[in-house]
Amino acid sequence: MSTQLFISVRYGENRQELFNPHCKSQLLLDCIREKCHCREGEILDLVDENGNVAMISDADNSTEYASQFLEGRKNYVLIRIIKSLSGKEPNRYEALLQNIERHHPDLAERLERMSKPAQLTTAKDKKFQSAKKRGTLSHIKAKSPKRNSVVK
Template sequence: MSFVIVKYGDNQQKIFNPLCSNLVLLECIRRNCKCDKGVMLDLTDAEGNVKHLNENLQSYATNYLQGRTTYWLIKVEKGTGDNPNKYTLLLDDPEVHVPDLLQRLENLSKPVVRTITRKDSKWGVLSKKLNRKASTSKRPPSNPSTSPGPKKK
């Protein structure tokens, strides 16, 4: 029988059986870890990979979680528009216990800033097309003595 370890609170941990739907597992975690009802919960592994259990509530948790592995309880705040979801470790003093994981989750929570370089902009694409047309129109003239001309009768 497989199980998973969930760390939360004051570096506490509990064992859960993932052989159930994600909905049932998350509700058991909510009840046993004493989390508020309105909080959206999820789990992350040590590398900061969020498991997205909330997005697949009817699927079995064993499809997303590996047995005998430790996961950390996180709170998910849905992002709006271009803003990403915000992930918060539900662990007291995460900077002391798991600073690397905290940094990874903070990076996931930051909005992605896309910088457009000149070559990627519309003007850059347009200038490439214009340069291609200009280079094809600048072909050297053909030699009239070697090129077939109109046939004379």
């Protein structure tokens, strides 16, 4: 006899619902959409408290059992995925748990980082990298971490 373990999904104004992940991923998402009052057409998924997206919304995973991607007795936060239209920028991940910064500050920060494109290199960084390659760093002054003297 196998033990059915439920998952807890947090959303809205600090609301929480229990779901049985022992079903196909698409069916679980449909149940979550209905119970958590989400709009049709939104791409929903779950993220654990460490910021790991379950990816049950992925088309390749929709016919697989959600229990393959989710751990029983664990808490998840409901998120909306906004796909990048250009494909050049990363997808945006929005928590559907209001005031997530207060409940899970690390998770809020992680979702924000995952949604931002890679940092562009500034002109100053490019100049430094170019000088470093040419071996002409002597004109660039830097402070030594051990003392406040100038390195030449």
